[in-house]
Amino acid sequence: MTQGQSVEKILVPFKSVPDPYAGAAASTSKSVINPFDEIAIEEALQIRERGEATEIVGVTIGAPAVDEQIRAALAMGIDRAVRIDDARALDPYAVARILRALVEKESPQVVIMGKQAVDDDSNQVGQMLAGLLGWPQATFVSKIEFLENKTRARCTRETDGGLEIVAINLPAIITTDLRLNEPRYVSLPGLMKARRKPIETLTCEQLGVTVRPMTTTLSTSSPTRRAAGTRVGSVEELMAKLKQEAKVL
């Protein structure tokens, strides 16, 4: 860990997911950066804008189609991006192992990533990566402050019981909660400007990682549609229905 005034490098892994707003039409809709990862990118940018970091490297895993989301991340303002060329649907553990190889190659001082991806909701990669690297971690973070010449970070975590504040030594893994920030908007000219920024493509072989699936998806199905409600005429009628039909009273 360098004793500089700023963190030299932040690594932000991000995932491309189907647009969560698209709802029923998901099959036809566009992909976007996983919203939690977008928050991670935004946080890295804000840290750099405060003068507390010098370089932000983004990384994602996927086929060339995910370049669109990489462009969006570059347009938001990350300095450069790496795409691990692998079109398979990978387990969290496989993703964590690939990321470990990349962390060892890039040696960032902080890894900031979304706490989970909204497509599979696994919520495992950050924790597994910390375990594989033997690094401290702060998960579900809603506030990040750097301490003592950037050797430590104070993170506020959103837990079920309330807020928990932890101090962690760097290098470390930080996963982001919804309340950390509001990601900036990327306009079309921003996307065009980002064309000039470099995207490096690597394969698992080049990183020296062999991954194979550990789980198999058997089937997926949409949640059942909620039946239409009924409007009751009076409080008495409501009470009667709750007693006789719903049997909750």
Add this chain to the structure above:
Amino acid sequence: MIAIAMDNATREVFGNIAPWMQVVFFVMIAASIGVLVWQFVAHLRLWRKGQPGGFERDWRVWVRRLLEYGLAQKRVHKKSLGALLHLLLFSGFLVLTIGTTLLGIAHDGPYNFHHGWYYLIYELTLDIFGVAFCLGCVLAMYRRAFQRPASLGHNPRDWWLLGVLLSLGLTGFLVEALRMHYTQVQPEIAHWSVVGWLVDVTMLRGLEVDSARSMHLAAWWLHAILVAAFFATIPVNRFLHVITGPLNIALRPERPMGALVPLQMEEVEQTGLIGVSEIEQFTRQQLLSLDSCMECGRCEDACPATATGKPLSPKKVVTDLRWLMGHSGELHGETIQAETLWACTMCQACVQECPVLIGHVDLISDMRRHLVGEGKLSGPPARALQQIGNQSNPYGRPNSDRLAWAKGLGVPTVETNPHFDYLFWVGCAASFDPRAQKVARATAQLLKEGGVSFAVLGPEESCTGDPARRIGDEFLFQQRAQTNVETLTRHKVKKIVTPCPHCYNTLKNEYPQFGGQYEVQHHSTLLAELVGEGRLSTGTSTGEPITFHDPCYLARVSGEVDATRTVIGVNTDAQFREMPRHGKKTFCCGAGGGRMWFDESPAQRVSGLRAQEALATGARTLATACPFCLNMMTDGMAGTPGGENVKVLDIAELLLNRQKPS
């Protein structure tokens, strides 16, 4: 005898002034005008730092505007002391300036006609307008000293200007009186210089001729020095607008009020710049417009953002940018804050008020474009733009659900009725917002009942791009515009009717920039036509008091104020009550300029102010004609004591309720 005297009537011009003094006088005046010109050139240099072009080139437009807004002062008139005193000052100064110029031509020109009846009428006219001028100065001083309107702003230089102007007028009359006294003008001629004569016979009675001559010399010099001081200080006080105002009035580019300036993608690619990040990136005309502001404060008085305590005053945007033009500093963050730019609803009230035609909304739009380009937009408005890009509507709903509102109505589509007369452009709000969907239903039912051949695009319809353009993502807007123009062309659309004034403005005033030329109607005008032809009935009044909120983009921007009232049946409804701010002078609901998607603290909601205004009329129904106004005013009423009893309805819903059940 009198006739002969009249024929010979004239006066000396430099009679009491020795030739060497005349030389000193001319040198002094020339020097002061020199200072004025030098200062003016300095301003010109500042304007030239801007981007070339941006000026109106058609001289016929110049002439029309100079007559309308310059000479006739169209934007200045209203029932206020400020307007009255400006009329006095303006007419007085104009006539005195023309008079002085004529004196030079008449007396020193090749043919001296400064005598006889011409001379007498000349003297009378100048005296009358001299009085008007002095009265204007006194009223302006009174207003500044006692009324002190905050939006006007107060600076010691304002007192200097008014003091110099009033002293000029008063010393002018004194010089006239003293001249008449020592030249012993015949009374029948003296009467024509009515003020000078009155001063003479009341205040100078019994004064020795020689004393009068000396006093005249002193007063004349005082007057002359004041003239010189006045000229030299024009560039540093409000009087500069007398020069820059008409320049901007003539040269501002002619464009519909609701249309923003398109950007060229190639240009942005070349320069890497989008919008305005530094003062020099405004056009030369925009920089000139900053200098044409005389800080009257009318824009601020009309601004809904100012009225709700937001950090925006259109006047301050102009004066802050003007300051930056002559100083060094950052535009964004230092001179103009992002919150200031985001606070604008683009309701165009400031633009409509400005007597010298400053384009505040264009200035704000240019600066917003920079902010968006730099990634300075986040939160709900950012999500709305993202959804326009991803789902073709700001609500983020699948565009395949576009016809959800039409369930059970059998609404014809471009497929089922390819030979339609009118394309019914529903708009995103009426397609997806549950409250506004009822407006779409009502409109479709009325069109059917009125026997109109129409069709909807369904999933082929997409956001016009209006919120994107106003928030500042010009190219997202252009993407939408191009897609929509292609769709409309494919379906051979000629006539469009829409219940949304924002879609209406964009389709009508902005799509021609992208080759889309259509006959666009707001649903109010088509419904009014159907009422006029007897195909729909405005029915009978419910007997309940009703008022109408004019949507900005319909009334102010598009000038449509009658059709909506016809649909409501204003003429036959004795219970109709206008709000104080109505028609083109309407007050925003707070949703324009993309504000629909910004978070707002309850205390700062424009809709709350407007709801109070509507409630004060005693109305039990608030009608409007815009899905966004409908949404905002429903909220505004819900948050205002007494508002819960007021129904907020679109005119289409109102009209549908009044159709006789068939």
